[in-house]
Amino acid sequence: MYRPVIRLLLTCPLRVGLLLCSLVLFVPNSLGQDAAISGSERPNVIIIFIDDMGFGDVGFNGATGPKTPHLDQMAREGMQFRDFYVGCAVCSGSRTALMTGTHYQRLNMAAVLFPNSNKGLHPDEVTIADMLLDAGYATKCVGKWHLGHLPPCLPTYQGFQSYFGIPYSNDMWIDPANRLADDIVLREGVTLEQLRAGEKQKNQVPLMRDEEVIEYPVDQSTITKRYTEEAIRFIRQHRDEPFFLYLPHTMVHLPLAVSDAFKNRTGKLIWDAIEEVDWSVGEILGELRRAGLDERTLVIFTSDNGAAVGSSLPLRAKKGSVYDGGIREPTVMRWPGRIPAGTVCREVAASIDVLPTLAKLCRAELPQRPIDGHNIWSLMSGAKGATSPHQTYCLTHGPGTVRSGKWKYYPWPEGQSGRKADRSARDHNQGDRPSVQLYDTVADIGETRNVANEHPGVVQRLQAAWEAHNKELSANRRPAADLIRPKDALSPSRPGTPGRRSNSSVAPLDWASVEPGKTYPSSSVANLVKQPFTLTCKLSGDLASGVVVAHGGTLTGYSMYLHDGQLTFAVRQSGDTIRRVSLPLGPASDWTIVASVTPTAIRLKVNDNRAEVWQGDGRLLRHPAEDLSIAFDSKMPVDPEGPTRRFDGTIKSIRFQID
Known part of the structure; x- marks a missing residue:
């Protein structure tokens, strides 16, 4: 009966709304109590939701590349769910299912929202945060939201008393309608005037606190560390009351980034990012132990969909697919003394089951509207003979x-x-x-x-x-909500792609004049869409390594790099489709390299005496959006398996031609 009051207060100006909410929470609730869970046993709840982490990206599922000691320890201390499914193979649909216990299609939510989307999760839907806020819990969201970036769909309208994070995927852009904080931190040369005039670039996203942008573009290399620090502050502030912390990490979604402590740690950026996420889990669990909250806190770890860059093995396919590699996720649940340690559940369970299970454990009211999930506490607690509540999971x-x-x-x-x-x-x-x-x-x-x-x-x-x-x-579908845009807000449309050559003032690039360490506009390079081309480089240097040339990023492009005596030419045709051709360089220290892309092959030649060929149409399906970089990769890597360091040899010349 108190939900309408609390929801109204959450839509008030934030400081006043939260003050009044804190008073309302002392009003007794009719909570639909379960006799098996007494008031003193109600757990704190932490949900750690990783972005694009695959089934095979963690040690407890057999990963041999990245090291995940904290997650492996969590698995030893809790229960692995080997057949745990999320509600969508991509971002927004999966988060909808987790937060509401309901299939995203029932709520008319898009599978993926963008900054130019005009819909979001309807505030009349009951989220886990709504439900637990009503039950007397302190609530906070730290991380990627992606259920609507404007009122009335922001986390502070959906049961969270506070929010800190990026409102959508980190490969998107800023919507000029978002409110800017008076003390906003501007980076990378962006000015307030530019931002108010509609400045936006792909892969440059805002960091928000509550309902305001506090940093733009956010420094993505620090985001996992800052999320972790923010989460720990919340735990410390609310250690004496029940709390719900939702920690949906931005990593390991492209574009990948890590803090200084994890750079070049493994030789692969994706593994570095996985290891930093594992570190974050260790910090959270360590704080629970130090605060004496270990046995009073349920921690759930899972991912929103299968791997985009990492591994979903041994499952079939990856992110975006409804084969198991796209929707069956690495999952551990830990509550010392209540969930049996070192156990494995092989029954079918799903992210839609989290909300109804927490309703039982936290003595909270289930939503009055129909949901699709079921209580899986019998599975989590290791009850003898417990079976999946899903005769069929569709x-x-x-x-x-x-x-x-x-x-x-x-x-x-x-x-x-x-x-x-x-x-x-x-x-x-x-x-x-x-x-x-x-x-x-x-x-x-x-x-x-x-x-x-x-x-x-x-x-x-x-x-x-x-x-x-x-x-x-x-x-039985229910409506999504319309985002509320200020009347004078500029367009949230997708930033223009430089490769479309709409800017006629950019002169064609003179390849003979390019210099190592510099970038050149993508629009200055001849249109590469379905075009055969040849790249010829003359290099020298004993034991040289690093990126020689890169043009593009996480959507499409090509790069050439040296690593451990191996020369690789990588062509990202689209998304996660990357073709690689490699050759060992041998003892020579001077090389003439010819790399070519044709409708029938990708070819690589070194010093006219060694050649490697990939058979197939290697041409790009779109022009790269990111700039051309010489001797380094200025933004997101074309090939996440390549090195991140600058080329430390000598580039004598680079020639490029459309064939």
């Missing part, structure tokens, strides 16, 4: 999927990526080739052998569940 993201026990069903044929819907074939068989997919995830965790033809009864049952789920979901 996910309608992309082309869709159903998990039921050991079975994983796809109502579409093989040959797709699992990212986009193809509603064509619906017959269960077309000759000997099934038009649907069925995998035994216990016997075949990598989903390599389609057994649909061998189990027609299972296919029929899961197809019926799929159709019933879609019918019910379509009939």
Whole structure:
């Protein structure tokens, strides 16, 4: 009965609203108590939600690259969930499902929101923070929100008493409608006048406190460390009362960045970023121990979707796909004395189950509106004979999927990526080739052998569940919220792509005049879309290493680099599709290198006597947005597996031509 009052207060000016809220929280609640959890046993709750971390990125799931000692220790002290699913294979849909216990499609939320989106999570929906705030918990969000970057969808309108973080993905841009703090910190030469005039660049995002931008562009190399420090301050401030901390890290989403302590730690930037996230987990758990809160705090660690850069192995596919590599996540839950240590749950559970489970544990009221999750405390507590509450877990993201026990069903044929819907074939068989997919995830965790033809009864049952789920979901949708933009706000449209050459004042680049250590506008380089080209470099230097040339970033581009005596030419055609051609340099210290991209191959030649070829169309599908860099990579790496250091040899010449 107190929800409308609290929600109204949260939409007031922040300082006044929070003061009044603190008084309202002393009013007794009708909390729907569970006799099994007494008031003194209500746990503090910390949810650590990583961005784009794959199943195979952590030691407790077999990672051999990055070291994750703190997560591995957390797994020894808690319970691993080996079959834990999120509600979407990308950002916003996954966060919606976690925060509301409800499929994102039911709430008419987009799978991914952008700074130019005009919708967000409706404030009438009950989030975990809403529910726990009503139950007397202090609440805070630290990190990536991505459920709406303007009122009434910011965290402070969704049950969080305070917020510190980046409001969406770190590869996006600032919306001129966001309110600027009076003491905003401006970086990288940006002026207040430019910002008010609509300055925005891709990969340059704002840092917010509550409802104001306090830094632009945020220094992403410090963000994991600053999130961790902010989270620890909140724990210390609220150690004597129940609290809910939601820590959705920005990393390890592209563009990757790490603090000085983790730079060049492993040889791969993605591994450096994973290790810094692991460090953060260790700092949080260490603070709980020091504060005497260890046995009073439930900590849940998981990821929003599969790996974009890292590893989802041994699962099939990665981020964006509804194969398991896109939606089955590394997950640990830890509550000393309540969750049995060193245990593994192999029952199907999901992020939509977190909210109803916390309602039980924290003696809070479930939302009156229907949700899709179930209480999984019997699984978490290791109750004898406990089984998944999901007879079928249906996910309608992309082309869709159903998990039921050991079975994983796809109502579409093989040959797709699992990212986009193809509603064509619906017959269960077309000759000997099934038009649907069925995998035994216990016997075949990598989903390599389609057994649909061998189990027609299972296919029929899961197809019926799929159709019933879609019918019910379509009939019971609820609205998203309209973002409120000031009337005089400038457009939030996506920043223009320099490669479109809309700026006719930029002169064509004279490659003969390029200098090491400098950058050149991408718009000065000839249009590369589906164009064959050749890059010729003359280099020298004993044991030279580093980036020779880079043009592009996390969406598309090419780079050439030397590392450990190996020369690599990498072409990022789009997103996570990167083609690499490599050669050992041998004992020579002077090299003439010719790298070419054609409709049939990517070729690499050194000193006219060694050649390596990748067979296939290597041409770029779009022009790089990031500038051309000589002897270093100025922003985000084209190839995350390449070195981050500047080239320490000598570049005698670079020639480039469209063939």
